[in-house]
Amino acid sequence: MTRGPAGRGPRFATRLLLAQSLVLVAGALTIWLVASAVGPSIFHDHLEQAGVAHSEEETQHVEEAFASALLISISVALVAAAAAALAVSWYFSRRIQRSIGHVAEASSQIAAGRYDTHVDDPGLGVEFATLAGSYNRLADRLEATEATRRQMLADLAHEMRTPLATIDAHLEALEDGVRHLDSETLTVLRSSTHRLRRLAEDVGAVSHAEEGNLPLDPRPLDAATVAATAVDAARDRFQSKGVRLNADLHPAGLVDVDADRIGQALGNLIDNALRHTPSGGSVTVSCRRVERWVQYAVADTGEGIAPEHLPHVFDRFYRVDTARDRHQGGSGIGLAIAKALIEAHGGGISATSAGPGHGSTFKVRLPPA
Ligand SMILES: Nc1ncnc2c1ncn2[C@@H]1O[C@H](COP(=O)(O)OP(=O)(O)OP(=O)(O)O)[C@@H](O)[C@H]1O
Ligand SMILES: [Mg+2]
Incomplete structure (x- = not known):
């Protein structure tokens, strides 16, 4: 039996074939049982009513012909059905495996951070089309969130740079004795730290509000x-x-x-x-x-x-x-x-x-x- 990756049970194609074989065996068994239990006696009655055979030997011969015709037709039907089951399993499992394979491939791409990955509608009906659609929307949403996150971090870093550079420059000037800790220097330092504090508060407020966990007292x-x-x-x-x-x-x-x-x-x-x-x-x-x-x-x-x-x-x-x-x-x-x-x-x-x-x-x- 063909096993799937990581030994998680048989492959989809094998399962489909097994299921169809089960149906086939059940059908064949039923036909066989019914045909051998009631077929010969019904046939025998009809022979007698029609008066086709005249001797015991002739009757036996005709009945044997009936039995072997039955066996041949059931066997041929069984082989044809098995071949059809194999073909159908192969065809569908290939199509389904291919489209699931695409989704699986796209998922690992997304897991690796490539959010522009999309899957096509496999043309296997409305459920698969819906799956592909939701999947693509998920990828778009993740891409947008990631872009916002990146943009926000970049903007935040940019906003922090100016006041930090100002504080740095003033501290350096103080250390070098170029500046003194007078009210002018203190005002500049204060306004820079004030700017940083406001930034922190604003970012906190907007994140809380956007995540919807802002405590409201309406x-x-x-x-x-x-x-x-x-x-x-x-x-x-x-x-x-x-x-x-x-x-x-x-x-x-x-x-x-x-x-x-x-x-x-x-x-x-x-x-x-x-x-x-x-x-x-x-x-x-x-x-x-x-x-x-x-x-x-x-x-x-x-x-x-x-x-x-x-x-x-x-x-x-x-x-x-x-x-x-x-x-x-x-x-x-x-x-x-x-x-x-x-x-x-x-x-x-x-x-x-x-x-x-x-x-x-x-x-x-x-x-x-
Ligand atoms: N009434 C307005 N007239 C003209 N431009 C405006 C007006 N309101 C907002 N803007 C523009 O929209 C931008 C964004 O406004 P927002 O209030 O988000 O930021 P800000 O006022 O620059 O900074 P903050 O509000 O964080 O102190 C502003 O920078 C300004 O360019
Ligand atoms: Mg404003």
């Missing part, structure tokens, strides 16, 4: 009040930059939210709007009921976002103008956090802009309580 709250709190928290900063902050809050019923988290998400949107709106401009925070949703919008009259950047602003570490946005203190993670927080509440977030110089609008939708 309570039914008045939707407009939630927005009013976020607006009040930002008012001073708007005043000192000379940007007008409007609140257009309509009664929109209750939302079942964690006030701190939603406050953080709206705060991130309002901060961004302030950061990207020059003095003299304005930012409007609104709250209203749209269809079955509670919708918040943060609209500014500032820089706007070019259409090619819009789909990416919610990606972690994405900044439109890398150098300038970083200089303004952004690590490009605020919108990723806002998105994860809103989605953890069963809501959604979107961005629109009429283009550079024409302002941007960020809309948040939450399910009503």
Whole structure:
């Protein structure tokens, strides 16, 4: 008997052939038993009724002819069926083995980290097509996750490099006596460590939120009040930059939210709007009921976002103008956090802009309580 790899029982072809042989043997045995038990007596009765044979000898001769014809036809049928079983087993097992072989091969490729491996539909029916389809989706998903992971690590390393280099350079200057531990040096060191701490906190927050294990403490709250709190928290900063902050809050019923988290998400949107709106401009925070949703919008009259950047602003570490946005203190993670927080509440977030110089609008939708 042919055995599969690692001795895990016989091969698929052997099993299929064994199963078919079992069916064949059962069929042949039944035919044989029935034919030898009842065939000769029925034949004998018919012979007598028809009056074909006249003597005992003739009867015996005809009956022997019947018995050997029966034996020959059963044997020939058995051999033909066995040959057909062999051919069918060979054909199907080859086709199935080939397609399973492809899946097995693709699995080991994926296990080795080559996520671009795909399998074709083997053309063996809907179940195999579904298997191939799910398999390919799995590979795509793993590839996307791996790309995000790699990108995130690269971005994180990149973000850490600048403050670490600054700390390094200042410590070296202190050791060499080029600098002294005065308030200027301390400010630079503090701001670098502050930047690193914020980065660590932000990365932690976004990972927790995206994995869905962020502890939420949802309570039914008045939707407009939630927005009013976020607006009040930002008012001073708007005043000192000379940007007008409007609140257009309509009664929109209750939302079942964690006030701190939603406050953080709206705060991130309002901060961004302030950061990207020059003095003299304005930012409007609104709250209203749209269809079955509670919708918040943060609209500014500032820089706007070019259409090619819009789909990416919610990606972690994405900044439109890398150098300038970083200089303004952004690590490009605020919108990723806002998105994860809103989605953890069963809501959604979107961005629109009429283009550079024409302002941007960020809309948040939450399910009503
Ligand atoms: N209201 C806005 N107007 C124009 N551009 C915006 C606006 N909001 C966000 N952006 C762009 O989207 C990018 C991503 O925003 P995000 O809030 O994620 O990061 P950040 O503000 O740069 O940094 P962080 O929020 O982590 O401090 C920003 O760098 C900016 O280029
Ligand atoms: Mg931001």
